[in-house]
Amino acid sequence: MATIGQLTSHIANKQVRNEKYAQLKHKQKKDQKKERIKRQREAAAAESQGLAPPPRKVQKTLENTRAWDETRIQPDDAENAADIAEDEFASYFNRQETPKVLLTTCYKPSKLMFELLAELLDVLPVAYYYKRQGYSVKKVAEYASNRGFTNLIVLNENRKEVNGLLLVHLPHGPTAQFRLSNLKLARDIKGHARATHHKPEVIMNNFDTVIGQRVGRLLASLFSQDSAFKGRQVATFHNQRDFIFFRHHRYLFEEKKGKLAAKEPVGARLQEIGPRFTLRLRSLQAGVFDKAGEVEWKKKASLKATRREFAL
Template sequence: SLPPKRVPKTLENTRELDGTVVQAEDDEIEADEAQDEYAGYFESTVAPKVLLTTCYKPTKLMYRFLAEMLETLPCAYYYKRQGFALKKIVKYASNRGFTDIMVFNQRGKELDGLLMIHLPDGPTAHFRLSNLILGEDIKGHGRATTHKPELVLNNFGTRLGRRVGRMFASLFSQDPAFRGRRVVTFHNQRDFVFFRHHRYIFEEKEKKQPGKKEKETKVESRLQELGPRFTLKLMSLQHGTFDSKSGEFEWVHKPQMDTSRRKFFL
């Protein structure tokens, strides 16, 4: 008999498993999520309304990026920072029915951070942002329509990962407009979350079949990237809304966590 087929070893299939990886249909996890901060959103009793803002002195790159994010998130509204402290912005947004705040930060000319605050009671997540490419700089890019996009979440398999995935999901409507053929993807690979924004396109093409004189019309599909694209890495998850002094953290990334290349947290 033939020897069994050898499967190449990758960091994914040699991952160090731990007790936080969630198995399918875990009753305890499902019971917890039925009562968490995002339950109302998944039950469609709360509609997303997102406030976008920035650090104190945004550059032209930041404004170009925000314009694309406003096209990506139909339920988002931009408010200029104007020197307000984050605690005041949280109070303002809560009083006006916003469900989430996204604060984009930059260091020098580079965008380097995202703070996500779920309202009214948290949690607050801080991500490092890298590898930003605007849609206008992507070859063959399209322009987003106003249709509500579909959402794809990949590989958020631990308790922490599911929590972060639910945080991303709460930014988007539960009833996507499929006619718009627009899809937003958060793909987690080795604790790096890749953000992508596409439209899928159906095209009729005539192709000659072997042994036949006439061409046959076939419908083919392809993806057109709309942008922007960027990468996120979770640095901390904090209970409640933003509190830099006395906030209690659910999870914090520490340098010693990076000693094993086969251990992932999301």
Template sequence: MGKRERENEDEGPSRGGSAPTIGQQTSQIANKIVRGAKYAKLKHEKHKSKKKQRAMRQKELERAEALGIEPPPKPVPKTIENTREKDETTVQPDDAEVAADEDQDEFAEHFTRVRPPNVLITTSYKVTGLMYRFISELLETLPCATYYKRQGYPLKKIVEYAKNREFTDLMVFNEDRKQINGLLLVHLPDGPTAQFRLSNLVLSTDIKGHARATTHRPELVLNNFDTRLGHRVGRMFASLFHQDPTFRGRRVVTFHNQRDFVFFRHHRYIFEERQKKEKGQKEKVKVVKARLQEIGPRFTLKLQSLQKGTFDSKGGEFEWIHKPQEQETSRRKFQL
């Protein structure tokens, strides 16, 4: 980022009545050379002040450790996540109304273990070797999934075929110009249907030091699906996995929502016994350390639409559609 770009970034209005930024303090100076010199001086003073504050905090921390008292609390930096604008559809953990609705929604049979997951995976009409490698790794991630070649069938016929064969979910991956760029997820037999944009795909073979998947059922972790829409999307993802994972396999699949981007990761736990020297002890002791080893694949999903019922491109009723001009009015407001 260049000097002029930093000036433009700092010249925005101060948020929440906070102190004016350096760009705001110097924006009224007409002379470019004088303005630049003033900006550099204020920037240098701010840097010195921050350095001094860090040194003071470090001294207080060392003093607290020496006296055996509780150290001062660490300052919490402001981020887009912790300054998120409150959404009226955010679900509280003890919301009885939401719990009652979810007990009767399309995924209720899955969570009551009436219908175990049985997933059908297919693709767009023309695919490359990249898609076949991706599907192969996905089948290892989802032990309850089955792959069928598209063979020119329209999606509506595939949906009917999957219903008749008692599949619980349909996943259709799209490829365009040798790039896998989309996912259509249909919950059967009554929907809903979610369409996602898929990006940043990395196969297991491209992950350094990756592990190999086993046939055990993985654990599932869903993070930050806080709104009513987020709950619905999270339950769609959860319906793809068994409710009783095989913990012996030490596999875990994560759907992490951050700023309405859903990050998919696949890891396994590794427990290692190491020798470690504790404080106040002369000899090393054995400790067990846990870490994660990525299996793959990894990719990112962005919700584009959520449709009631199964796939219907013409007469379908949509619960939610991504409209950037209307919904993305603030960087700190999210839908999921």
């Protein structure tokens, strides 16, 4: 269905076009109001008769109207199941390999970077911080691989603002480069909880395409599969419109006290621990980091791209 802008874009005269646009917009609002009142009356009538209300209209969003993507994974895709059974992360998901992460920074880290490092070490009990000491990423990756590390994380900053994250799976890759934004440390989160050294549970949401699945498995390989449920800590990577939102929570169970305690169910809620940040994939490279290496995927500006096309 054509939009009001599309219906009026052919009018050359700007004043006439604006008047026509205003008329159509006014008519659209009146029709929407009539439809809303009709739905409210039908719902009230059904409630008075003890019937189920009519189904609500599904609101259109960028997610449920996304463009068709042939790389989206179907649940019964046998070929994809065979591929992931032999990929670089198979030994981790088969519990044949225990994650061990080397965490480092750019050459001259700021105070903010060290505060973030301290909180990431709480999120990743299997991580160890090493000072960069002027070595190139390729040298650091070689050093980490020789000492049994399974992943390398390099944090970058510009003008004392953390703005990038490089993640390398060792010893054979892949390498993912992310833009990091919207960083909030625990001290900036009101009512935050304190982290413990328990291994957190991991939740991965909406990594639906082939590239998304590889990125999701790469991020999941940072965490131990033997989660310490006693700690009740959860690390979540939620992908929405190719933005990956990271959150670190503890879930709490609250029992009602008093005379009504037996009748009231046990309540559950989340308390954020921190840090929180957003990742945006810039590139995915086959193998260990190399400026001349094979690129599996790279974000490119395209005139044909629409807001409803997503890579992950």
